Amino acid sequence: MSQHPLASSLQAWKELEQLYASKGKQINLTKAFKDDPKRFETYSRSFNSSKTDASFLTDFSKNLIDDEIYKKLLSLAKEAKVEQQRDDMFAGKPINSSEGRSVLHIALRDLPQDFNPPVEGVDEVKGELEHMKQFSEQVRNGQWKGYTGKQIDTIVNIGIGGSDLGPVMVCEALKPYAKRDLTAHFVSNIDGTHMAEALRASNPETTLFIVASKTFTTQETITNATTARDWFLKSAGDKAHVAKHFVALSTNVKAATEFGIDKANMFKFWDWVGGRYSLWSAIGLSICLVIGYNNFEQLLLGAHEMDLHYKNTPLDKNIPVLLALFGIWYTDFHGCQAHMLLPYDQYMCRFADYFQQGDMESNGKTITKDGERVNYETGPIIAGQAGTNGQHAFYQEIHQGTRLIPCDFLAPAQSHNPLGPHHDILISNFLAQPEALAFGKSEEEVKKELSAQDQQNSFLVKSKIFEGNRPTNSIMFPKLTPAVLGALIAMYEHKIATQGFIWGINSFDQMGVELGKVLAKKILPLLQGGDVSKVDGAGHDSSTSGLTKYYLTHRQK
Ligand SMILES: O=P(O)(O)OC[C@H]1O[C@H](O)[C@@H](O)[C@@H](O)[C@@H]1O
Numbered sequence: 001m002s003q004h005p006l007a008s009s010l011q012a013w014k015e016l017e018q019l020y021a022s023k024g025k026q027i028n029l030t031k032a033f034k035d036d037p038k039r040f041e042t043y044s045r046s047f048n049s050s051k052t053d054a055s056f057l058t059d060f061s062k063n064l065i066d067d068e069i070y071k072k073l074l075s076l077a078k079e080a081k082v083e084q085q086r087d088d089m090f091a092g093k094p095i096n097s098s099e100g101r102s103v104l105h106i107a108l109r110d111l112p113q114d115f116n117p118p119v120e121g122v123d124e125v126k127g128e129l130e131h132m133k134q135f136s137e138q139v140r141n142g143q144w145k146g147y148t149g150k151q152i153d154t155i156v157n158i159g160i161g162g163s164d165l166g167p168v169m170v171c172e173a174l175k176p177y178a179k180r181d182l183t184a185h186f187v188s189n190i191d192g193t194h195m196a197e198a199l200r201a202s203n204p205e206t207t208l209f210i211v212a213s214k215t216f217t218t219q220e221t222i223t224n225a226t227t228a229r230d231w232f233l234k235s236a237g238d239k240a241h242v243a244k245h246f247v248a249l250s251t252n253v254k255a256a257t258e259f260g261i262d263k264a265n266m267f268k269f270w271d272w273v274g275g276r277y278s279l280w281s282a283i284g285l286s287i288c289l290v291i292g293y294n295n296f297e298q299l300l301l302g303a304h305e306m307d308l309h310y311k312n313t314p315l316d317k318n319i320p321v322l323l324a325l326f327g328i329w330y331t332d333f334h335g336c337q338a339h340m341l342l343p344y345d346q347y348m349c350r351f352a353d354y355f356q357q358g359d360m361e362s363n364g365k366t367i368t369k370d371g372e373r374v375n376y377e378t379g380p381i382i383a384g385q386a387g388t389n390g391q392h393a394f395y396q397e398i399h400q401g402t403r404l405i406p407c408d409f410l411a412p413a414q415s416h417n418p419l420g421p422h423h424d425i426l427i428s429n430f431l432a433q434p435e436a437l438a439f440g441k442s443e444e445e446v447k448k449e450l451s452a453q454d455q456q457n458s459f460l461v462k463s464k465i466f467e468g469n470r471p472t473n474s475i476m477f478p479k480l481t482p483a484v485l486g487a488l489i490a491m492y493e494h495k496i497a498t499q500g501f502i503w504g505i506n507s508f509d510q511m512g513v514e515l516g517k518v519l520a521k522k523i524l525p526l527l528q529g530g531d532v533s534k535v536d537g538a539g540h541d542s543s544t545s546g547l548t549k550y551y552l553t554h555r556q557k
Pocket residue numbers: 160161162163212213214215216217218221275276361510513
């Protein structure tokens with residue numbers, strides 16, 4: 001028997017197809033809630049941690065499920081051997097099979113050493129954390145001085161993808177814990193504008209550049225870092241000063257050394273840390289600098305508590321597993337294409353961007369680990385925005401569009417900025433949207449609100465109807481603390497992993513980002529050569545050649 005069979009060949013999958021056809025698509029949430037006054041109790045789950053302040057409530061009751069479907073989804077997880085695959089991950093087995101690597105971001109936050117996978121490098125985690133602690137404390141308390149003896153007041157994190165999105169998202173989410181007199185810029189894009197704007201706002205005497213790249217070969221990051229170093233040396237002159245102003249976060253010590261970074265200023269991690277799972281590693285240095293090491297440690301500990309929950313909780317109470325299963329129910333049986341992440345917390349405004357990479361780069365795959373092409377959908381399109389901005393932008397389609405778009409709503413009970421009536425108003429929206437999505441507004445209700453004349457206008461009446469039955473998960477936590485954020489991130493990481501386990505795909509490589517990079521490297525010499533007459537013979541299709549010629553004739557001379 002194959003190790004990673006197509007999910008569609010599993011018995012539970014086939015039974016779910018039948019359940020979808022016989023009743024799944026007709027589940028009516030209004031009726032379901034009326035029939036079962038305890039539906040909220042039945043389908044909500046709590047996460048509590050004894051060692052940190054991380055806790056939250058997840059309400060799954062507004063999903064298009066009944067008891068039979070719910071149980072069948074759990075059987076799907078069992079039959080797909082989710083527990084075995086999860087345990088293999090925690091044990092350090094090389095589950096990233098295309099690259100022959102373990103997947104051990106859980107080891108980066110295993111401070112109490114509960115898992116201790118026997119993999120090379122795991123025993124170095126504590127030492128690297130200690131290095132990050134010492135360095136970040138020196139910078140924050142002003143002991144670390146720039147080349148003219150001044151304290152650092154600006155940091156520029158240079159990285160892209162996983163070496164950017166995590167630090168950006170967390171620094172934004174935990175701003176209430178930030179050292180406010182330390183300005184942090186995050187430069188990712190190869191577009192020179194990104195670096196130019198950061199440099200414009202920085203002083204070479206007081207700026208620390210953090211070059212964050214797992215491979216230390218990424219074109220954007222190396223180009224941006226080189227530009228930053230040139231800019232710095234224009235003022236500092238002597239190359240010896242680079243050591244005070246440039247540090248590297250990488251698994252590639254050799255390439256970082258070649259770039260000119262002092263060994264003492266390198267923070268390393270290991271090939272078993274995926275880029276999009278790396279904020280817990282040295283890649284989190286900018287987070288330590290901004291919020292302080294102790295808060296960073298709380299973030300790790302909160303995530304670790306979620307790791308324990310994922311590892312040790314039976315499937316029917318296992319929050320990441322349930323999120324994964326409901327997601328599969330929509331993606332593969334209801335045919336949903338997208339999934340929205342909607343945090344009602346301004347500080348979480350980059351959360352959906354972060355998990356856009358986390359989910360789409362992990363599960364946007366078509367080939368199972370056995371090399372077969374899947375005959376079902378895998379990872380959904382992830383998007384979202386902080387509430388209530390999204391309500392005034394794209395919620396129209398979620399409420400009344402032709403597509404079913406499942407959403408996760410997240411919100412804190414307490415605000416870091418309790419300002420007049422704001423938080424109650426915010427939360428009233430957080431509560432109202434899932435209610436509106438689930439229960440809608442019937443023709444009868446619409447008519448009651450209209451004048452006798454308007455009631456005759458069938459277009460108007462129909463336009464105001466909300467069909468309802470649009471599924472949501474709601475997640476509430478007391479306050480957005482570092483440990484709560486850590487647990488929430490880990491929860492989604494494990495949701496993504498669980499879905500990948502069920503779909504039989506490898507969620508931990510990213511071969512799909514390679515081809516475009518290779519082609520860009522082939523095209524670049526044509527652009528740098530600047531000879532329009534050479535374009536047609538360069539072996540590109542007529543569209544690429546036509547666009548290249550347009551660029552060469554219109555670009556800056
Ligand atoms: O940290 P690096 O090596 O610079 O990679 C940056 C990014 O590059 C690619 O787009 C992918 O591999 C991402 O997963 C990664 O996060």
